[in-house]
Every structure is written in C-alpha cells, then in structure tokens.
Amino acid sequence: MKCPVCNHENGNASFCERCGSNLTPSSPTSDAVQGQQSAAAEPEYTRWSSTQATPSHVPGSSNTPSAPRPVQQGSDSSSTAGHSSSGDNTANQWNNIVQNEKVQQAKEVSKQYLSYFLSVLTRPYQTMKTVGEQHSINGWITMALIAILTSTYFLITFSRMDVDGLFIAGFIRPLLFTAISLIVSIALIYAILKIEKITFRPKTLVAQFGTLLVPAVASLVLANLFIVISYSIAIFFLVVSYVVTFVSLNTVLFQYPLNRTKAVIDSMYSVLIANVVLFYMLYRLLGATIIGLIGLMFSPYGRL
Template identity: 65%
Template structure:
C-alpha cells in the first residue's frame, strides 16, 4: 500500500515504514499523550479562534460606540474651559457696563441740552420783553446766552440770503447763499464786540468781558426776532423782507452804542474824546458791514448781470 504522506510503497503494513503514518485512515498517533496533546491544542486553537473573533466583534462595537459618543473632557480641559469662561464673564460685564455708561452719558447730554434750551428760551423771552432793563442786570453766567443769540443772528441772516437767492435762481447757493453770509455775519458781530472792548479800554474803564458779551447779546434779541420775520416775509414781499433785514442791522449798531454809553465814559482821563471814539467805532462797523454784505450780494448777483453770465 502506498503511503499518502511520503508515497512510500508498503506492503500490507498498517503503518508506513518510512514516516510511520497510519495507512488505515485513522491518523491516530502511537503516543496517546501526543494524541491528547494534539487534540487539546486543536481544541485550544479553535477556542482561541472563537475568543479572538468575539473580542474583535466586541472591540468593533466599542469603536463604533466611541465614534458616536463625544469624548469626555479631561479635568484639565474642564479647568481651562472654566478659566476661559471666567475670563469672558468680566469682559462681557465690562462691555455691558460700558454700553450702560454710554447710554447714561448720552441721556445726560440730552437732558442737559433740553435744560439749557429751556433756560435760554425763558431768558430770551424775558430779554425780548425788556431788553435794556435786562441788559443792566445780566452777569457773567449769561455770557453763553449772549453767544447763542449772536449765533442765531448769523444763522437767520444766512437763511434769509439762501431763501432769497434760491427764489431768484442764483448759482452756488450753499456756498454763496449760506456759508458766506454766515461767515460774514459772524465777522460783523465779532467786530462789533471787539470795537466795544477797544473803546472801553481807550476810555480806561474797568469792566468784565463776559458781562460785556452778555449785555451785547441781550440787546440783539429784537434783531433776532426781526430776522425771523424777514425770513417769513420773503415769500410774500421782497421789499418788506429787505426792510426787516436792514432794521436788524440797525439794531446791531444801536446795541453797540447802548453798551458803550451804559458805562460811565471817562472824558477827563481818556486819551481820545468819547465823542470821537464812539464815532470811529460806528464808522468802522459800518464799513465792515457794507463791504461784507456787498461781497455776498455781488458774489451771487454778479453772474446774473454780467455780459457773459446767465440771462
């Protein structure tokens, strides 16, 4: 019989003469211990195969579960998050407190503006009723009201020219019809206040400049109302509106002279006689007013009447 393992030709032997393999197909080992060991090892290998497959499936299930569940942060990471949250909380608190402070400041400014407007309105109405009497009782605290009255006079003058030249169809309205009259009127008012200051200094009179501004501004209240009427009447009548404009500038001259003569002009110690000093102040103010108003009117009406201008 041929051995199926080593192909050795045997007779009727039960085992192969060369390799000792079982020729009857039982493959039983001559050593029972070896057979048992082989059986145990095969059983152990199969058991190990089953255990490894079970472990692999369990590990696969754990991996899929771990991928679906977010990782648990470590304590150090939690501590860092807590510190970052604590750091963000003061910043958010500071930003919210800053916004509250800004809102509070804005509200305070609005309230202050309202309060100043109410005070100025009541002051303006009292001055308008009795300008000269109020002028004699004003103090340094009314200097701001004087500046506001002068600013209103300049703004109303510029709006008058803007409306008038706009109805006539002149060019360059914003610059020539608003900004230039505003600037020139402010120069005229500052020149009047400066002339009062110079004359009083020449007369060697002790005075306070803030009170002087308050007095001059108080006497300009009727001029502001006159300009307001001129702005309203320009739609109805040009001639009447121009008359009101001229009257408002006459009030400026009257206000300057009233403030000057309100002070006791010292005719004995003055370097120049009071009559001449006041006359010179009026002449200078008239020249400045004439030149500036003429520049405004000529700047807007010049192109209309020039040979190359618009017909």
C-alpha cells in the same frame, strides 16, 4: 486537596492550612457562608484594587482625566467672552448715560434761554442794565443765533434762485461774515472803554451787548419766515437786524460815563469811528452778497 480559595495544596485536610477554608463538600447554604468567609479572608490589597478599578469603568465617572478638560477650556473661553461682552455693554450704557446727560443739559439751557429771550424781548434796555457776568453765555448764544439765522436766510434765498455753489456762498460765507462782524463789534466797545479808562468786566460787556441783540434775533426769524412769501418784506427784516446791531453798539457805549477824563480823543469821535468801522465791515462782508441777491431778483440771467 487544593484549596479553592488560595490554591494551597493541603493534602487530605478538612480545612486549608493557609486561609482556613473548609475543604469538604457542602450544601448551597454552606457555599454562601463559605463565600462570605472567603471574601472576609481576601487580602486587603486585592479588595482595594477592585474597588478602585470599578469606578473607572462607570460611564461619566469624574475620575476620567480627559473628559472634563475640554469642558473646562470651553467654560473659560465662554467666561472670558462673557466678561468682554459685559464690559462692552457697560461701556455702551455709560456712553448712553453721558449722551443723555448732555441732552438734558442742552434742554435745560434751551429752556433757560427761551425764558430769558422772552423777558428781554419786551424790555431789552431795562434788562441790559441788570445783567451780569452769569448772563454772558446768553449773550454768546444770541450772537450764534444771529449768525446761523443770517446764513439760513441766504441759504434759502440761493436755493430758490437755483444758484451754483449753494453751500459755500449761501451758508458758510454769511456765517463767517456775521460772526466776524459781531466779534469786531465787541472788540470796538472794549477798545473804546479802555481808551476812556473806564473800569468794566468783559463778561458783563458780552452779556449787555448780547441782551440788546435779542430783537435782532426776532427780526431774523421773521426774515426767514417771510422769504417764502415776499422778498421785499424779508429784506426789510434783514436790514432791521443790522440796524439793531448798530443801535446795540452805541447803547452799550453810552450807558458808561464817557469822557470823564481827558482822553486822547473825544468820546464823540471814538464812537463815530466804531460805527464807521462796523459799517465798513458789514458793507464789505455782507453788502456784496446782498447786492448780488438784489441783482438776481431783477436780472433773469444774473449769477453771483
């Protein structure tokens, strides 16, 4: 008789000679027991193979080598994109922070200069005698405002008269002319004090000159406001701002003890030369523009 478990030919034996299985017919209960016995007697490698093969047929099994590979690549690319986007966001946030800090610094400087401007406007000469090197930035701001307000005055005037070459003739040229005139004024004061052999600090010199120019800024603001109402009043305030520049030049010079030593030239003549040079520059740089504007007001066919 052939064993149903291991297929061994046993003859008429009741039990298999190889695996020991019962070869006699039995009831359903005995068949179940026989099945358990045969499972227990199954070779080890057969049971291990069956248990390893089964998960490979289960859908979504983690042992499938091709399924997780694309997912891993996608996650890597998305992770890289996430890192790059987060880096860009960080850079943008940092730029915003830097810009905000600059804006805050500009606001602080504006507030400080406004308080400085109002305090100087009431007593410019008294304030000029107390300023130091730390106020040199205020002096440069004052001179920059004078150049910008002067250019704005001419720009508004040119725009109301419908003159060609508005930006260059009405803004750039007066801006450069005024800036050069103010820088030359400081250079003249510096040169005279050097000739007089007077000890001074250049930054303090800029602070003093800029302090005395604060009334010129106020005069130019009024000139820009009145240009819409009356040309004559606007020109009056413009001329006042130039007069303040001359007065500031002389006031800074005469606060120092001039002519203490035997200089090459007398202090009166050195100061006179400084005023003549400044007047000549203003006449050559700004006089032609002012005369041209006056000609436009009285001649309907005039053009600069």
